[in-house]
Amino acid sequence: MPPLLGLTHLDEAVASPFVRLAELLRDSEPGRTPIDLSLGQPRAVLPNFLGPILEQNLAAFGRYPPIRGLPALRAGITDWIGRRYPTLAGKIDPEAQVLPLSGSREGLFSAIFPAIARKAKVTRPAVLMPNPFYQAYGAATAAAGAEPVFLPAEEAAGFLPDLEAIDQALLERTVAFYLCSPSNPQGAVASRAYLAKAVSLAQTHDFLLFADECYSEIYRHRPPPGALEVAYGETGSAANVAMFQSLSKRSGLPGLRSGFVAGDPAFMAAFARFRTVACPQVPLPIQHVSVAVWADEAHVDAGRALYRRNLEIADELLGDRYGSWRPEGSFFLWLDMSAYGGGEAAAKTLWKGCGVKVLPGRYLARDQAGGRNPGGDHVRAALVHDADTTREALTRIVVSLG
Ligand SMILES: Cc1ncc(COP(=O)(O)O)c(C=O)c1O
Numbered sequence: 207m208p209p210l211l212g213l214t215h216l217d218e219a220v221a222s223p224f225v226r227l228a229e230l231l232r233d234s235e236p237g238r239t240p241i242d243l244s245l246g247q248p249r250a251v252l253p254n255f256l257g258p259i260l261e262q263n264l265a266a267f268g269r270y271p272p273i274r275g276l277p278a279l280r281a282g283i284t285d286w287i288g289r290r291y292p293t294l295a296g297k298i299d300p301e302a303q304v305l306p307l308s309g310s311r312e313g314l315f316s317a318i319f320p321a322i323a324r325k326a327k328v329t330r331p332a333v334l335m336p337n338p339f340y341q342a343y344g345a346a347t348a349a350a351g352a353e354p355v356f357l358p359a360e361e362a363a364g365f366l367p368d369l370e371a372i373d374q375a376l377l378e379r380t381v382a383f384y385l386c387s388p389s390n391p392q393g394a395v396a397s398r399a400y401l402a403k404a405v406s407l408a409q410t411h412d413f414l415l416f417a418d419e420c421y422s423e424i425y426r427h428r429p430p431p432g433a434l435e436v437a438y439g440e441t442g443s444a445a446n447v448a449m450f451q452s453l454s455k456r457s458g459l460p461g462l463r464s465g466f467v468a469g470d471p472a473f474m475a476a477f478a479r480f481r482t483v484a485c486p487q488v489p490l491p492i493q494h495v496s497v498a499v500w501a502d503e504a505h506v507d508a509g510r511a512l513y514r515r516n517l518e519i520a521d522e523l524l525g526d527r528y529g530s531w532r533p534e535g536s537f538f539l540w541l542d543m544s545a546y547g548g549g550e551a552a553a554k555t556l557w558k559g560c561g562v563k564v565l566p567g568r569y570l571a572r573d574q575a576g577g578r579n580p581g582g583d584h585v586r587a588a589l590v591h592d593a594d595t596t597r598e599a600l601t602r603i604v605v606s607l608g
Pocket residue numbers: 246308309310311312314340386389390418420451452453454460464465
């Protein structure tokens with residue numbers, strides 16, 4: 207049994223960035239009608255086939271859904287994987303390698319438990335994650351009593367953790383590595399070579415690479431590579447890799463709560479056993495809708511076009527202000543506010559000065575040893591509104607900050 211290292215830090219681990227932001231702005235009035243860029247809630251157009259499919263399957267709300275999902279859903283997901291990553295066509299077994307999730311967050315959270323259990327001899331299990339990071343990784347690690355290891359992901363390293371810098375002894379006691387590409391909050395995309403190195407580390411040291419790829423369909427120029435295709439390409443197998451996907455970002459359907467995990471068959475079997483007693487099923491009508499949503503790309507193209515347009519507006523209005531970094535994937539701007547007193551000060555200035563709400567990067571990160579916070583200088587701005595609102599918000603930022 208691992209020591210319950212994390213539980214004493216649970217409150218810190220679950221300090222919501224949005225609660226902290228509300229606290230920061232509590233005594234300040236917005237300078238103008240608010241525009242909220244703090245929340246990455248996609249607002250793409252809903253596909254029109256959702257309603258009729260739900261209606262046809264309403265009666266299925268009267269039954270418990272199978273935790274492993276409908277065969278049609280697993281097959282639909284496998285087909286999507288094969289279309290998105292042609293080298294994986296026909297390679298993924300829908301029976302043994304795919305599990306539906308009630309949104310990817312619950313899967314990212316609960317997968318940590320079987321990942322720890324499969325390396326039960328390790329006395330101080332460690333979980334690697336980028337810093338800044340999606341908060342569910344830290345909450346899962348703390349709740350499972352493992353030790354979180356925050357790998358700084360700053361501009362000098364392309365906003366991804368430096369894989370060469372990870373200590374060998376640490377790798378031996380690592381049970382899982384959460385890797386987010388395209389990354390939230392910076393929008394960095396891991397290259398094939400980077401993913402190959404991450405897969406190789408996972409296989410060599412026998413930990414799980416949890417590839418969080420929920421932003422993979424929101425890209426600027428070309429589709430980002432995926433950890434599963436790289437694993438098959440490099441090693442001919444999915445060993446030690448679990449790819450997490452979601453309809454929340456790809457399809458602009460965060461309220462549907464539908465995603466999946468696919469990869470290492472031995473891990474999927476263990477995860478399925480755990481899920482049977484511990485995790486939420488995807489309601490049957492939602493499973494039926496999800497089959498159709500994974501099969502359709504037209505609405506995904508429309509969403510991607512909206513986010514691209516917003517990034518063009520950012521290019522036009524921001525130029526090289528606030529650092530010159532632009533995301534290759536995701537819909538977030540990661541703006542350098544070091545000239546404006548850092549992320550928290552800038553978030554306050556913008557709210558009071560022009561009613562634009564952005565998220566201080568510090569709230570998505572932890573201090574590294576030595577006290578430096580790798581998100582401290584930045585704010586995250588989610589460009590998920592229509593083009594006119596985006597233009598208005600970015601114009602206000604430039605006028606307010608200069
Ligand atoms: C990096 C990242 N991973 C996972 C998720 C979870 O998304 P969902 O549970 O809606 O699939 C989010 C949502 O914001 C995210 O930003």
